[in-house]
Each structure stands twice: as C-alpha cells, then as structure tokens.
Amino acid sequence: MSTTNIQTISQNQETVLPPPKKYQVVLLNDDFTPMDFVVNLLTTVFHLPHTQAIAVMLTVHESGRGVCGIYQKDVAETKRWQVLKQANEAGYPLQCIIEPA
Numbered sequence: 001m002s003t004t005n006i007q008t009i010s011q012n013q014e015t016v017l018p019p020p021k022k023y024q025v026v027l028l029n030d031d032f033t034p035m036d037f038v039v040n041l042l043t044t045v046f047h048l049p050h051t052q053a054i055a056v057m058l059t060v061h062e063s064g065r066g067v068c069g070i071y072q073k074d075v076a077e078t079k080r081w082q083v084l085k086q087a088n089e090a091g092y093p094l095q096c097i098i099e100p101a
Contacts, residue, residue, distance in 0.1 A: 022101040023076040025068045027060045027083070033092040034063065041094075042068060045082045070101045 025046070027038065035057055042053035046068045060066035071079065074097040087094035 020072045022070050023073050023098045024101045025079045025083075025096050026065050026099060027056070027068055028095040028097065029060050029064045030093050030095065033094040034100050037087075037090060037092060038094070041083060041086060045079055045086070048081065063095045068096075073098075 030043065038057045038060065039050070039053045042048045042056055043050060046053075048056065048068070050053075056068060058064045068083075069079065070076075080096045080098050083096040
C-alpha cells in the first residue's frame with residue numbers, strides 16, 4: 001500500500017500572476033503603399049477613428065514608422081498577420097512588425 005502526500009491549499013490564498021507582456025504593432029514606411037490604403041487598414045484592422053488613422057499614417061510617412069496599437073502578444077501577432085495579408089493581396093510592400101512595448 002502506498003501513501004500519497006496531499007498538500008492542502010487554503011481557499012483564501014490567491015496566486016498573483018504578473019500582467020501579460022504588451023507588444024506594439026508598428027507600421028514601417030515605404031515609397032509604394034498609398035496613404036489611403038494605410039488609413040483604410042488602420043480603421044479596419046485596428047479600429048482606429050478616421051482622424052487618428054490619418055495621424056498614425058502621417059507619423060509613418062514622416063518618421064518612417066508608427067505605432068498602430070499595443071496588445072498582448074497573440075493579438076499583436078494576429079494584427080500583424082492581417083496587415084501583411086491585406087497588403088500582399090493588394091500588391092503593396094507594406095511591412096509591419098511587433099516589438100515589446
């Protein structure tokens with residue numbers, strides 16, 4: 001007969017988990033993707049209001065990169081995939097990366 005060691009955990013103890021790491025989705029500028037396409041992408045994929053989408057697009061155009069949003073890693077990867085898929089289907093070389101926020 002074997003004996004099993006059973007640990008009892010109090011009902012009042014809570015395991016405190018750190019919040020999940022956040023990642024920013026960043027669009028990179030190129031000389032070929034039209035501004036209207038980028039604004040449409042920002043409103044459909046990232047659900048940005050039109051005026052904010054224009055501001056992000058101008059940041060990308062002027063600075064070479066712009067943050068579209070900050071998300072948990074799996075959501076950020078999905079958004080990046082959606083951007084790359086839509087740009088590829090439209091024939092544009094738009095690049096999108098994710099990096100720790």
